[in-house]
Amino acid sequence: MGEDRKTPLHEEHVALGASMTPFGGWLMPLRYTSDLAEHRAVREAAGLFDLSHMGNIKVTGPDAAAFLDHALVGYISKVREMGARYSMICAEDGSVLDDLIVYRLAAGEYSVIANAANAELVLGKLQERTADFDVVLKDVQAGQALIAVQGPRAAEIMLATAGLVEDAEISGGTAFADLKYYACLRMRFEGEPVLVGRTGYTGEDGFEIWVSADKAVALWRALLTAGEPLGLVPAGLSARDSLRLEAGMPLYGHELDTTTTPFEAGMGRVVRLDKVSDDGTPLPFVGRDALAARKESAPARVLVGLRGEGRRPARADYDVVRRGAGTEPGTVVGRVTSGAPSPTLGHPIAMAYVTPEVSAEGSELAVDVRGRAEPFVVVPMPFYRRPQN
Amino acid sequence: MADFPENLKYTTEHEWLDESTPAVIGVTDVAAEALGDVVYLELPDVGATVEAGAVVGEIESTKSVSELYTPVSGTITEVNAEAVDNPELVNQDPYGKGWLFKVEVTGAGELLTAAQYAAHTGS
Numbered sequence: 001m002g003e004d005r006k007t008p009l010h011e012e013h014v015a016l017g018a019s020m021t022p023f024g025g026w027l028m029p030l031r032y033t034s035d036l037a038e039h040r041a042v043r044e045a046a047g048l049f050d051l052s053h054m055g056n057i058k059v060t061g062p063d064a065a066a067f068l069d070h071a072l073v074g075y076i077s078k079v080r081e082m083g084a085r086y087s088m089i090c091a092e093d094g095s096v097l098d099d100l101i102v103y104r105l106a107a108g109e110y111s112v113i114a115n116a117a118n119a120e121l122v123l124g125k126l127q128e129r130t131a132d133f134d135v136v137l138k139d140v141q142a143g144q145a146l147i148a149v150q151g152p153r154a155a156e157i158m159l160a161t162a163g164l165v166e167d168a169e170i171s172g173g174t175a176f177a178d179l180k181y182y183a184c185l186r187m188r189f190e191g192e193p194v195l196v197g198r199t200g201y202t203g204e205d206g207f208e209i210w211v212s213a214d215k216a217v218a219l220w221r222a223l224l225t226a227g228e229p230l231g232l233v234p235a236g237l238s239a240r241d242s243l244r245l246e247a248g249m250p251l252y253g254h255e256l257d258t259t260t261t262p263f264e265a266g267m268g269r270v271v272r273l274d275k276v277s278d279d280g281t282p283l284p285f286v287g288r289d290a291l292a293a294r295k296e297s298a299p300a301r302v303l304v305g306l307r308g309e310g311r312r313p314a315r316a317d318y319d320v321v322r323r324g325a326g327t328e329p330g331t332v333v334g335r336v337t338s339g340a341p342s343p344t345l346g347h348p349i350a351m352a353y354v355t356p357e358v359s360a361e362g363s364e365l366a367v368d369v370r371g372r373a374e375p376f377v378v379v380p381m382p383f384y385r386r387p388q389n
Numbered sequence: 390m391a392d393f394p395e396n397l398k399y400t401t402e403h404e405w406l407d408e409s410t411p412a413v414i415g416v417t418d419v420a421a422e423a424l425g426d427v428v429y430l431e432l433p434d435v436g437a438t439v440e441a442g443a444v445v446g447e448i449e450s451t452k453s454v455s456e457l458y459t460p461v462s463g464t465i466t467e468v469n470a471e472a473v474d475n476p477e478l479v480n481q482d483p484y485g486k487g488w489l490f491k492v493e494v495t496g497a498g499e500l501l502t503a504a505q506y507a508a509h510t511g512s
Contacts, residue, residue: 035451036426311429341428
């Protein structure tokens, strides 16, 4: 393993006093001050995240849409221009290689955003699948930074940011005020085009901005300057993880991996078995046969949300057990994939794979927390849903 | 910046000890900083007899769990109930309101001075 890579914003994080941690081959900010304070800022005002470690693969060519329909499980050719779609890339056996966001930037031009740790693998797998298609793949991550502003005040902050302006000539047809969730537009920052997606991984409204590495520091500082009076704070991976967990969003390596199909993970909706070719026949895509069979069979385990009835949180890899009379852990019925004390809800929350017979809402289970059975109950996800106004 | 009061003794497990009677024990600001936000404390039972160096509880933060050791042998006389209810006291005031438990001491393990502890942590 080589040394962890640094993002174009590394010096900013160091200057802000961040604790840095290796993550997916990168050195990333874990927290700047306090996990809880950063988490709460995102729920109540806004947080600023450096996500430059995410992989970014540009797919261009006349067959780009057909290629992505073949290579991914989603119906990517149906994504409208300047739209975004959450999708997955699966192996032939239906197992999940990565979860992705695909942006359609123009006819025949897409960006595929992959998890940092999987970026190389995804590029390789996509490349293998290009055989019959007129497309070009390019890893465009190196020259770019990805900065996210997430929270109820995110839109206000974007509008208040010096140097960040709308330009109808390059926007792609949308005004910032009309930008929908899971759509994007181009704006200018200090004259240079940036891509702004209304996407995120926190359960809040928010934006993700791709900017050239050259302008990354200037944009980061401009956002902080505009946002600080509105409650914006820089936020690290620790807050990002507790935010996504509250929002019931899977994390690759925890809820998703190569032993899991999208169906066990409760994400079957991303698998589009209804994809058809121009002549109306079912479109073959990588993993289709395995996934079609899998959809019809009873799952051996399902992903559920768990709410702790005590104060001790469950952690990833702890056993889920049957609840007994005392604190002695009962029979193992599953395994925790992610768990933490929920800062917003004030009690422990967790995601876990359990056997179907104990997966119903209200099912009273326990988690073996270092030898002691702590009571947990199955609850619907997401654990937290942002207030709608 | 790290702060190690001169009047306290320390351990390599990042605990501090106030050698009054009974002795008061907590974790250092180095430990508090490394743990992140503390959300749960499991402290020993009052009346329990403990051996220096033994695990007597747990400190759980948003991201991780650490074992709590006792630097001295003896009998637990009191635990900080306020800190159990408000674990953030460990982060906010590790040498004050964030103290963890008191021991009627019968023997001590290896203890460090503030200077030795500072050298140990490299600060």
